[in-house]
Amino acid sequence: MTVKMVDDSPDVVLKPIDESDIDFCQSLASQPEVREHQPLKQRTVNEFREEVRLLYSEPDLSHPTHPKYKWTVINEETGEKAGIVSFDKLDLEHKIGRIGYTISKKFWGRGFGTAAVAALIQKIFLESDIERIEADCSIHNPASVRILEKNGFGLEGIKRSYLQIDGQRVDHFSFGLLRFDWEREN
Numbered sequence: 001m002t003v004k005m006v007d008d009s010p011d012v013v014l015k016p017i018d019e020s021d022i023d024f025c026q027s028l029a030s031q032p033e034v035r036e037h038q039p040l041k042q043r044t045v046n047e048f049r050e051e052v053r054l055l056y057s058e059p060d061l062s063h064p065t066h067p068k069y070k071w072t073v074i075n076e077e078t079g080e081k082a083g084i085v086s087f088d089k090l091d092l093e094h095k096i097g098r099i100g101y102t103i104s105k106k107f108w109g110r111g112f113g114t115a116a117v118a119a120l121i122q123k124i125f126l127e128s129d130i131e132r133i134e135a136d137c138s139i140h141n142p143a144s145v146r147i148l149e150k151n152g153f154g155l156e157g158i159k160r161s162y163l164q165i166d167g168q169r170v171d172h173f174s175f176g177l178l179r180f181d182w183e184r185e186n
Protein backbone atom coordinates (compact mmCIF):
# COMPACT_ATOMS: atom_id res chain seq x y z
CA MET A 1 0.00 0.00 0.00
CA THR A 2 1.36 3.44 -0.92
CA VAL A 3 0.20 6.46 1.07
CA LYS A 4 0.58 10.10 0.05
CA MET A 5 -0.56 12.66 2.62
CA VAL A 6 -0.01 16.07 1.08
CA ASP A 7 1.82 17.14 -2.06
CA ASP A 8 5.31 17.48 -0.57
CA SER A 9 5.19 14.47 1.77
CA PRO A 10 7.16 11.34 0.84
CA ASP A 11 5.50 8.20 -0.50
CA VAL A 12 6.04 5.24 1.80
CA VAL A 13 5.31 1.54 1.59
CA LEU A 14 4.94 -0.70 4.66
CA LYS A 15 6.58 -4.10 4.17
CA PRO A 16 6.01 -6.82 6.79
CA ILE A 17 9.27 -7.29 8.70
CA ASP A 18 11.32 -10.41 7.97
CA GLU A 19 14.85 -11.75 8.35
CA SER A 20 16.13 -9.48 5.56
CA ASP A 21 15.45 -6.48 7.84
CA ILE A 22 17.64 -7.61 10.75
CA ASP A 23 20.68 -5.52 9.72
CA PHE A 24 18.47 -2.46 9.36
CA CYS A 25 16.88 -3.04 12.80
CA GLN A 26 20.34 -3.32 14.31
CA SER A 27 21.50 -0.13 12.62
CA LEU A 28 18.42 1.70 13.97
CA ALA A 29 18.95 0.42 17.52
CA SER A 30 22.62 1.46 17.39
CA GLN A 31 21.78 5.16 16.76
CA PRO A 32 21.94 7.05 20.11
CA GLU A 33 19.54 9.77 18.84
CA VAL A 34 16.98 7.11 17.95
CA ARG A 35 17.23 5.62 21.47
CA GLU A 36 16.95 8.98 23.25
CA HIS A 37 13.18 8.92 23.73
CA GLN A 38 12.33 5.24 23.57
CA PRO A 39 13.50 2.08 25.33
CA LEU A 40 14.96 0.40 22.23
CA LYS A 41 16.91 -2.73 23.13
CA GLN A 42 20.06 -3.67 21.22
CA ARG A 43 19.97 -7.36 20.30
CA THR A 44 22.23 -9.89 18.64
CA VAL A 45 21.42 -11.12 15.13
CA ASN A 46 20.17 -14.41 16.61
CA GLU A 47 17.93 -12.64 19.12
CA PHE A 48 16.44 -10.53 16.30
CA ARG A 49 15.93 -13.63 14.15
CA GLU A 50 14.12 -15.41 16.99
CA GLU A 51 11.98 -12.35 17.70
CA VAL A 52 10.96 -12.00 14.04
CA ARG A 53 10.22 -15.74 13.79
CA LEU A 54 8.29 -16.03 17.06
CA LEU A 55 6.46 -12.70 17.27
CA TYR A 56 6.20 -11.14 13.82
CA SER A 57 5.61 -14.02 11.41
CA GLU A 58 1.90 -13.22 10.89
CA PRO A 59 1.29 -10.24 8.56
CA ASP A 60 -2.53 -10.54 8.42
CA LEU A 61 -4.04 -7.79 10.59
CA SER A 62 -7.44 -9.46 10.54
CA HIS A 63 -6.08 -12.58 12.25
CA PRO A 64 -8.45 -13.16 15.22
CA THR A 65 -5.81 -13.75 17.91
CA HIS A 66 -2.35 -12.73 16.67
CA PRO A 67 -1.25 -9.69 18.77
CA LYS A 68 2.00 -8.22 17.40
CA TYR A 69 2.99 -6.71 14.04
CA LYS A 70 5.97 -4.83 12.59
CA TRP A 71 6.70 -3.36 9.18
CA THR A 72 9.72 -1.78 7.55
CA VAL A 73 8.97 1.69 6.17
CA ILE A 74 10.27 1.90 2.61
CA ASN A 75 10.94 5.19 0.86
CA GLU A 76 9.08 4.42 -2.34
CA GLU A 77 11.10 6.84 -4.44
CA THR A 78 14.46 5.21 -3.71
CA GLY A 79 13.58 1.79 -2.28
CA GLU A 80 15.62 2.59 0.87
CA LYS A 81 14.55 1.46 4.33
CA ALA A 82 13.61 4.57 6.30
CA GLY A 83 12.20 3.17 9.55
CA ILE A 84 10.11 0.63 11.43
CA VAL A 85 6.50 0.88 12.60
CA SER A 86 4.70 -1.48 14.95
CA PHE A 87 1.21 -2.33 16.09
CA ASP A 88 0.17 -4.34 19.16
CA LYS A 89 -3.38 -5.50 19.75
CA LEU A 90 -3.72 -4.76 23.47
CA ASP A 91 -7.29 -5.91 24.02
CA LEU A 92 -8.97 -8.17 21.45
CA GLU A 93 -12.40 -8.08 23.11
CA HIS A 94 -12.53 -4.29 23.26
CA LYS A 95 -10.65 -3.80 19.96
CA ILE A 96 -7.87 -1.60 21.33
CA GLY A 97 -4.34 -1.40 19.91
CA ARG A 98 -1.16 0.63 20.26
CA ILE A 99 1.28 1.90 17.64
CA GLY A 100 5.01 2.61 17.72
CA TYR A 101 7.30 4.23 15.13
CA THR A 102 11.00 4.81 14.57
CA ILE A 103 12.64 6.63 11.68
CA SER A 104 16.36 6.37 10.88
CA LYS A 105 18.20 9.61 11.70
CA LYS A 106 19.22 10.31 8.11
CA PHE A 107 15.52 10.61 7.14
CA TRP A 108 14.44 12.90 10.00
CA GLY A 109 12.70 16.18 9.22
CA ARG A 110 11.47 15.15 5.76
CA GLY A 111 7.98 13.96 6.64
CA PHE A 112 8.74 10.24 6.84
CA GLY A 113 7.51 9.88 10.43
CA THR A 114 4.22 11.58 9.63
CA ALA A 115 3.73 9.60 6.40
CA ALA A 116 4.65 6.28 8.05
CA VAL A 117 2.12 6.79 10.86
CA ALA A 118 -0.55 7.82 8.32
CA ALA A 119 0.09 4.62 6.35
CA LEU A 120 0.02 2.55 9.53
CA ILE A 121 -3.29 3.98 10.77
CA GLN A 122 -4.88 3.47 7.36
CA LYS A 123 -3.70 -0.12 7.29
CA ILE A 124 -5.01 -0.84 10.79
CA PHE A 125 -8.45 0.64 10.22
CA LEU A 126 -8.86 -0.88 6.75
CA GLU A 127 -7.53 -4.36 7.51
CA SER A 128 -8.62 -5.02 11.11
CA ASP A 129 -11.65 -4.43 13.31
CA ILE A 130 -9.70 -2.25 15.77
CA GLU A 131 -11.84 0.64 17.06
CA ARG A 132 -9.29 2.57 19.10
CA ILE A 133 -5.55 3.17 18.54
CA GLU A 134 -3.39 4.41 21.40
CA ALA A 135 0.09 5.97 21.31
CA ASP A 136 2.32 7.10 24.14
CA CYS A 137 5.29 9.40 23.73
CA SER A 138 7.82 11.00 26.05
CA ILE A 139 6.92 14.54 27.12
CA HIS A 140 10.42 15.47 25.88
CA ASN A 141 9.75 14.32 22.29
CA PRO A 142 7.99 17.20 20.44
CA ALA A 143 8.50 15.67 16.96
CA SER A 144 6.60 12.57 18.05
CA VAL A 145 3.80 14.69 19.57
CA ARG A 146 3.52 16.60 16.30
CA ILE A 147 3.28 13.38 14.27
CA LEU A 148 0.36 12.21 16.39
CA GLU A 149 -1.41 15.57 16.24
CA LYS A 150 -1.01 15.76 12.46
CA ASN A 151 -2.52 12.30 12.17
CA GLY A 152 -5.62 13.21 14.15
CA PHE A 153 -4.74 11.78 17.57
CA GLY A 154 -6.14 13.55 20.62
CA LEU A 155 -4.22 14.11 23.85
CA GLU A 156 -5.93 12.18 26.64
CA GLY A 157 -3.58 12.67 29.58
CA ILE A 158 -0.16 12.10 31.05
CA LYS A 159 1.14 8.75 32.25
CA ARG A 160 3.45 9.78 35.05
CA SER A 161 6.81 8.04 35.35
CA TYR A 162 5.66 5.63 32.64
CA LEU A 163 8.64 4.05 30.81
CA GLN A 164 12.23 3.61 31.91
CA ILE A 165 14.52 5.16 29.29
CA ASP A 166 18.28 5.07 29.77
CA GLY A 167 17.84 4.36 33.48
CA GLN A 168 15.34 7.19 34.12
CA ARG A 169 11.57 6.91 34.50
CA VAL A 170 9.94 9.37 32.07
CA ASP A 171 6.47 10.96 32.00
CA HIS A 172 4.60 10.20 28.75
CA PHE A 173 1.76 11.88 26.90
CA SER A 174 -1.09 9.48 26.21
CA PHE A 175 -2.84 9.91 22.84
CA GLY A 176 -5.84 8.16 21.30
CA LEU A 177 -7.49 7.92 17.87
CA LEU A 178 -10.94 6.42 17.30
CA ARG A 179 -12.05 4.70 14.09
CA PHE A 180 -15.08 6.95 14.13
CA ASP A 181 -12.93 10.11 14.06
CA TRP A 182 -10.56 8.74 11.42
CA GLU A 183 -13.39 7.66 9.09
CA ARG A 184 -14.98 11.09 9.38
CA GLU A 185 -11.73 12.72 8.22
CA ASN A 186 -10.74 10.21 5.52
Ligand SMILES: CC(C)(COP(=O)(O)OP(=O)(O)OC[C@H]1O[C@@H](n2cnc3c(N)ncnc32)[C@H](O)[C@@H]1OP(=O)(O)O)[C@@H](O)C(=O)NCCC(=O)NCCS
Binds near residue numbers: 109138
Ligand atom coordinates in the same frame (compact mmCIF):
# COMPACT_ATOMS: atom_id res chain seq x y z
C1 LIG B 1 10.02 11.13 16.27
C2 LIG B 1 10.40 10.74 14.85
C3 LIG B 1 9.60 9.51 14.44
C4 LIG B 1 10.11 11.91 13.90
O1 LIG B 1 10.34 11.47 12.57
P1 LIG B 1 10.50 12.50 11.35
O2 LIG B 1 10.54 11.70 10.10
O3 LIG B 1 11.62 13.43 11.61
O4 LIG B 1 9.10 13.28 11.45
P2 LIG B 1 8.51 14.32 10.40
O5 LIG B 1 9.58 14.76 9.44
O6 LIG B 1 7.28 13.73 9.84
O7 LIG B 1 8.20 15.60 11.34
C5 LIG B 1 7.20 15.57 12.30
C6 LIG B 1 6.91 16.97 12.82
O8 LIG B 1 7.71 17.21 14.00
C7 LIG B 1 8.24 18.50 13.92
N1 LIG B 1 9.45 18.54 14.72
C8 LIG B 1 10.61 17.90 14.50
N2 LIG B 1 11.49 18.17 15.48
C9 LIG B 1 10.85 19.00 16.35
C10 LIG B 1 11.23 19.65 17.56
N3 LIG B 1 12.42 19.45 18.12
N4 LIG B 1 10.31 20.45 18.17
C11 LIG B 1 9.08 20.62 17.65
N5 LIG B 1 8.67 20.01 16.49
C12 LIG B 1 9.55 19.23 15.86
C13 LIG B 1 8.47 18.71 12.43
O9 LIG B 1 8.63 20.10 12.14
C14 LIG B 1 7.19 18.12 11.87
O10 LIG B 1 6.10 19.00 12.03
P3 LIG B 1 5.59 19.97 10.85
O11 LIG B 1 5.30 19.07 9.67
O12 LIG B 1 4.39 20.61 11.41
O13 LIG B 1 6.71 20.91 10.54
C15 LIG B 1 11.93 10.45 14.73
O14 LIG B 1 12.61 11.56 15.24
C16 LIG B 1 12.34 9.20 15.49
O15 LIG B 1 12.21 8.09 14.98
N6 LIG B 1 12.85 9.38 16.71
C17 LIG B 1 13.34 8.27 17.49
C18 LIG B 1 12.27 7.27 17.87
C19 LIG B 1 11.08 7.93 18.50
O16 LIG B 1 11.22 8.88 19.25
N7 LIG B 1 9.91 7.38 18.17
C20 LIG B 1 8.68 7.83 18.74
C21 LIG B 1 8.47 7.13 20.03
S1 LIG B 1 6.96 7.69 20.75
